[in-house]
Amino acid sequence: MPGFESFGALERKEVEDVLDNGVLMRYGFDAMRNGHYKAQSLEEEIQKTLEVNHAQLVTNGTAAVSVALALAGIGAGDEVIMPCFTFVASFEAIMMLGAIPVLVDIDDTLTLNPEAVTKAITNKTKAIMPVHMCGSMANLDALMTIAKDHNLKLIEDACQAIGGTYKGKYLGTYGDLGCFSFDFVKTITCGEGGAVVTNNAQYAKNADLFTDHGHDHIGNDRGAELHPYLGYNFRISELNAAVGLAQIRRLKDFIAIQKKNYTILREALSVFPEVTFRTVPEGGEESYAFLNFFLPDLDTARKVSSTFKETGVDACFHYYDNNWHYIRKWEHLKDIKTLYPVSNDVKNGLAYLQTKTFEASDHFIGRNISCLIKLSWTEQQVRERAQLMVDAIKQSL
Numbered sequence: 001m002p003g004f005e006s007f008g009a010l011e012r013k014e015v016e017d018v019l020d021n022g023v024l025m026r027y028g029f030d031a032m033r034n035g036h037y038k039a040q041s042l043e044e045e046i047q048k049t050l051e052v053n054h055a056q057l058v059t060n061g062t063a064a065v066s067v068a069l070a071l072a073g074i075g076a077g078d079e080v081i082m083p084c085f086t087f088v089a090s091f092e093a094i095m096m097l098g099a100i101p102v103l104v105d106i107d108d109t110l111t112l113n114p115e116a117v118t119k120a121i122t123n124k125t126k127a128i129m130p131v132h133m134c135g136s137m138a139n140l141d142a143l144m145t146i147a148k149d150h151n152l153k154l155i156e157d158a159c160q161a162i163g164g165t166y167k168g169k170y171l172g173t174y175g176d177l178g179c180f181s182f183d184f185v186k187t188i189t190c191g192e193g194g195a196v197v198t199n200n201a202q203y204a205k206n207a208d209l210f211t212d213h214g215h216d217h218i219g220n221d222r223g224a225e226l227h228p229y230l231g232y233n234f235r236i237s238e239l240n241a242a243v244g245l246a247q248i249r250r251l252k253d254f255i256a257i258q259k260k261n262y263t264i265l266r267e268a269l270s271v272f273p274e275v276t277f278r279t280v281p282e283g284g285e286e287s288y289a290f291l292n293f294f295l296p297d298l299d300t301a302r303k304v305s306s307t308f309k310e311t312g313v314d315a316c317f318h319y320y321d322n323n324w325h326y327i328r329k330w331e332h333l334k335d336i337k338t339l340y341p342v343s344n345d346v347k348n349g350l351a352y353l354q355t356k357t358f359e360a361s362d363h364f365i366g367r368n369i370s371c372l373i374k375l376s377w378t379e380q381q382v383r384e385r386a387q388l389m390v391d392a393i394k395q396s397l
């Protein structure tokens with residue numbers, strides 16, 4: 001997945017443009033900047049690449065989720081349905097708005113189970129937020145139907161899935177709003193950065209305001225701008241945007257390399273009838289950022305995971321035993337360990353986590369291993385890795 005493996009002359013050239021004129025800020029300073037508007041150019045490039053009408057850059061992917069939710073009108077006391085397998089940022093972003101993350105089971109797509117979503121809807125539910133984990137997607141048709149039937153917003157956390165598609169359209173462009181991260185380990189990196197995309201012109205206009213203190217960006221002189229709404233500062237710097245601009249132009253190449261490496265590993269593991277792969281909804285095409293496979297049971301998955309570590313098969317994750325990505329180890333959320341006070345609505349809204357179990361998800365995450373696909377591997381390295389993986393699995397079954 002990581003674009004950082006592949007920095008080169010293109011990234012350097014874009015960053016040098018910024019350093020040459022010294023304008024590190026995305027707005028204003030028109031006379032000094034020698035025509036370089038890297039953040040704006042990156043937004044245009046995202047729109048073109050992902051075939052979406054509007055893209056708003058922000059400081060990071062976590063901010064992208066908070067901004068998308070705020071734009072969709074979600075705030076204090078509202079419930080947002082999301083999967084129990086994701087990165088912690090997804091619920092942090094909900095909590096920062098005073099809203100309530102309602103965690104539900106995943107299925108063998110490793111993201112939201114539509115039936116679990118329907119069961120979790122209450123009169124406080126305002127949005128459904130699928131997280132397209134590890135480069136593949138939730139069943140978007142089913143989720144869009146549920147959202148429509150119940151008058152809910154659909155917000156896609158596509159932070160790990162840039163370049164993946166569903167029925168011919170890019171992930172992140174199905175929902176009312178979609179979110180991307182360009183942090184250091186994502187497919188495309190700015191160092192730190194993120195984006196909110198939408199086809200809704202009103203959301204786009206509000207995104208422009210909201211992410212820069214409510215400024216309307218009308219006219220050249222920042223001092224004379226109006227601020228029709230309260231906003232906040234989620235601005236990306238020109239330096240970060242410059243790196244991303246070089247990276248996004250290479251997205252299709254990155255995806256092609258990922259697909260090639262993924263396919264070699266997947267074919268190697270396909271010799272085992274006991275090994276199965278995550279379900280990709282019909283019409284979906286992964287971004288091939290990760291290869292996700294299931295072993296017959298938890299013990300075997302643990303064995304394979306530790307043999308991978310012993311034999312040097314790096315960057316493979318058994319999320320069941322990891323802190324960051326699965327409900328099992330999110331004690332801080334379950335016990336509401338915030339550094340800021342939360343409302344009674346949030347306290348009551350999160351009480352379900354004291355007793356709710358996630359057996360259906362345990363069944364998938366317990367048996368799953370997720371291997372990062374790197375861009376920098378040579379074909380020989382991929383084949384050697386495939387052999388090590390086959391050996392580890394053979395020895396553990």
Ligand SMILES: *Cc1c(COP(=O)(O)O)cnc(C)c1O
Nearest residue numbers: 060061062087089159160181183
């Ligand atoms: C990385 C990530 C985020 C947050 O992005 P940052 O840029 O690191 O803030 C949110 N959701 C998911 C699923 C992620 O993987």
